[in-house]
Amino acid sequence: MAKAYDHLFKLLLIGDSGVGKTCLIIRFAEDNFNNTYISTIGIDFKIRTVDIEGKKIKLQVWDTAGQERFKTITTAYYRGAMGIILVYDITDEKSFENIQNWMKSIKENASAGVERLLLGNKCDMEAKRKVQKEQADKLAREHGIRFFETSAKSSMNVDEVRHTPSFTPKEYWKTDSCSPSTYPDQSRLSPLGFQFPGTGHLTQVRRPEIEKQQQAPQH
Numbered sequence: 001m002a003k004a005y006d007h008l009f010k011l012l013l014i015g016d017s018g019v020g021k022t023c024l025i026i027r028f029a030e031d032n033f034n035n036t037y038i039s040t041i042g043i044d045f046k047i048r049t050v051d052i053e054g055k056k057i058k059l060q061v062w063d064t065a066g067q068e069r070f071k072t073i074t075t076a077y078y079r080g081a082m083g084i085i086l087v088y089d090i091t092d093e094k095s096f097e098n099i100q101n102w103m104k105s106i107k108e109n110a111s112a113g114v115e116r117l118l119l120g121n122k123c124d125m126e127a128k129r130k131v132q133k134e135q136a137d138k139l140a141r142e143h144g145i146r147f148f149e150t151s152a153k154s155s156m157n158v159d160e161v162r163h164t165p166s167f168t169p170k171e172y173w174k175t176d177s178c179s180p181s182t183y184p185d186q187s188r189l190s191p192l193g194f195q196f197p198g199t200g201h202l203t204q205v206r207r208p209e210i211e212k213q214q215q216a217p218q219h
Ligand SMILES: Nc1nc2c(ncn2[C@@H]2O[C@H](COP(=O)(O)OP(=O)(O)OP(=O)(O)O)[C@@H](O)[C@H]2O)c(=O)[nH]1
Pocket: 015, 016, 017, 018, 019, 020, 021, 022, 023, 024, 034, 035, 036, 037, 038, 039, 040, 041, 064, 065, 066, 067, 121, 122, 123, 124, 125, 150, 151, 152, 153, 154
């Protein structure tokens, strides 16, 4: 039987809560956008297969919760990632300042030399901009990584991100380090050894429900 893909590439998105990680993944995987805020609980993933230079590349993109209380769960997934995308919101200065902390978290938890990419999301909201492009350019240069301003809403630069080397590094194809034989199933990919149902929609709840949970008295 023909192989469904030639190479599997696992990516992780990290960044503060609300910067638009889930929306970017939905735009990336389904070319869609929804204004409703569904805060990620723990971790979720989406899959997309793309043809690049005649090879079928299966991208497995993992969405992490930005909320601090999920950090123990989410950092456990850093180790297996081949690329990590750091996201901040151009209208939220704090989310940009926190990129330094996310970088530190990568250093502490990810494999050495993991590919990184910096995204300043929500660039459709120019009137509310708080983070200048030059600031992020400088930060990206200091860390030796690529940087894009994106909009999950308008699709701005989404295609460019899809085709950056950090998204599908050719080194992985050459070494065959993520070929189907190396990762025969999804459970092998998960550092927690967790079996996924395969829908890509695991654990998402609406923000009001989270708030209700947080407000509920502890027994
Ligand atoms: N204007 C605009 N709004 C966006 C964009 N991307 C996301 N949003 C909005 O920002 C809010 C948060 O988006 P999410 O994708 O859920 O954020 P997240 O980073 O996944 O948040 P957590 O799951 O809590 O970590 C939602 O209301 C989205 O509609 C964008 O590019 N432009």
